[in-house]
Amino acid sequence: xxxxxxxxxxxxxxxxxxxxxxxxxxxxxxxxxxxxxxxxxxxxxxxxxxxxxxxxxxxxxxxxxxxxxxxxxxxxxxxxxxxxxxxxxxxxxxxxxxxxxxxxxxxxxxxxxxxxxxxxxxxxxxxxxxxxxxxxxxxxxxxxxx
Amino acid sequence: xxxxxxxxxxxxxxxxxxxxxxxxxxxxxxxxxxxxxxxxxxxxxxxxxxxxxxxxxxxxxxxxxxxxxxxxxxxxxxxxxxxxxxxxxxxxxxxxxxxxxxxxxxxxxx
Numbered sequence: 245x246x247x248x249x250x251x252x253x254x255x256x257x258x259x260x261x262x263x264x265x266x267x268x269x270x271x272x273x274x275x276x277x278x279x280x281x282x283x284x285x286x287x288x289x290x291x292x293x294x295x296x297x298x299x300x301x302x303x304x305x306x307x308x309x310x311x312x313x314x315x316x317x318x319x320x321x322x323x324x325x326x327x328x329x330x331x332x333x334x335x336x337x338x339x340x341x342x343x344x345x346x347x348x349x350x351x352x353x354x355x356x357x358x359x360x361x362x363x364x365x366x367x368x369x370x371x372x373x374x375x376x377x378x379x380x381x382x383x384x385x386x387x388x389x390x
Numbered sequence: 391x392x393x394x395x396x397x398x399x400x401x402x403x404x405x406x407x408x409x410x411x412x413x414x415x416x417x418x419x420x421x422x423x424x425x426x427x428x429x430x431x432x433x434x435x436x437x438x439x440x441x442x443x444x445x446x447x448x449x450x451x452x453x454x455x456x457x458x459x460x461x462x463x464x465x466x467x468x469x470x471x472x473x474x475x476x477x478x479x480x481x482x483x484x485x486x487x488x489x490x491x492x493x494x495x496x497x498x499x500x
Contacts, residue, residue, distance in 0.1 A: 250392065257396055264403040271410040274419070281411065281420050289425030291439045291482060295446040297411070302450045305404060306457050306464065312397050313461040326467035330449070330475070337479040344487045351493060 284345050292334075292341035299334040303327060438485030445478040 270276045282293040306327075310320050414420045426443065428436040449471065456465035 253392055257392070257399060261399045261403070264399075264406070268403070268406040268410050272413065278411070278414055279419060279421055281414075283421040283423075287421055287423070288427075289422045291425065291442050291446075294425075295442065295479075298446055298450050301404070301408060302453055306453070308400055308404060309457060309461045310464065317393050317397065320464065324464050324467075326469070326472060327464050329472050330453070330467060333472070333476050333479055334446075337483055340483045341486060344483065344490060347490055351490065 285349065286345075290341065292338040295334045296338040299331055303331050436485065438482045442478050442482040445475055449475050 267276065271278060280287075282290055282297060284290045284293075307320070311317050411420070415422060426435055426439045428434045428439075452471070453465055453467070
C-alpha cells in the first residue's frame with residue numbers, strides 16, 4: 245500500500261512539475277500572451293490587477309515557506325483571518341475595479357450608439373428636406389404658368 | 391526524498407513564474423503604460439493610484455519582512471494596518487468610480 249501511495253505521489257509531482265515548466269517555458273518563448281496581465285481592456289495599466297498579483301505571490305510564498313519550515317513539512321493547521329482579509333481586500337478591490345471598468349465601457353458604448361443614432365436621424369432629415377425642395381410642381385401650378 | 395523533491399518543485403515554479411513575469415515586464419511585453427495616471431488622461435497622475443501603490447508595497451514588504459524573521463508561523467497583521475489598507479483600496483475604487491457616478495447623476499454626455 246505504501247509503495248502504491250509513493251508511486252502515485254511521484255506521478256503527481258512529476259506531472260505538476262512538467263505542466264508548470266511547460267507553462268513557464270511557453271511564457272518565455274512568447275507563446276502564452278501575458279501582454280494584458282496587469283492592464284485593463286482599454287490597454288492601460290491596472291493597479292488593482294498589480295496588487296492582486298503581488299498579494300497572490302506573497303501569500304502563496306508565505307504558505308510555502310511556513311509549510312517547509314516545519315519538520316516534517318506540514319501544511320499550516322490554521323490560516324489566520326488577517327491573512328484572508330489581506331487577500332480578500334486586494335481581491336475585492338480587483339473585482340470592484342473590474343465592475344467599474346465594465347460599467348464605464350457600457351456607458352461609452354451607449355453614448356456612442358446614441359451619437360450614431362442622432363447622426364442617422366439627422367442625415368435622414370436632411371435627405372427628406374432635399375427631396376421636398378426638388379418636388380416637381382403640381383398640375384395646377386403648371387397651368388397657371390401657361 | 392519525496393518531500394524534498396516537492397519543495398524544490400514548488401520553489402522552482404514560484405520563482406519561475408515570478409522571473410517570467412518580471413522578464414516580460416522589464417522587456418515591455420506586459421503593458422504598463424498609464425499605470426499611475428487617471429483613466430481619462432495619460433499625462434495626469436492619479437493620487438488614488440499612487441497612494442495605493444505605496445500602501446501595497448509597504449504592506450507586502452512588512453508582511454514578507456516579518457515572515458523572514460519567523461518563517462514558522464504566519465505574521466501577525468494588526469487590524470489598524472488592515473483598516474488602513476482597506477481604506478486605501480476604497481479610495482482607489484472611489485476615485486475610479488467617481489466619473490461614472492457623476493455621469494449617472496448629471497447625465498452621460500457631460
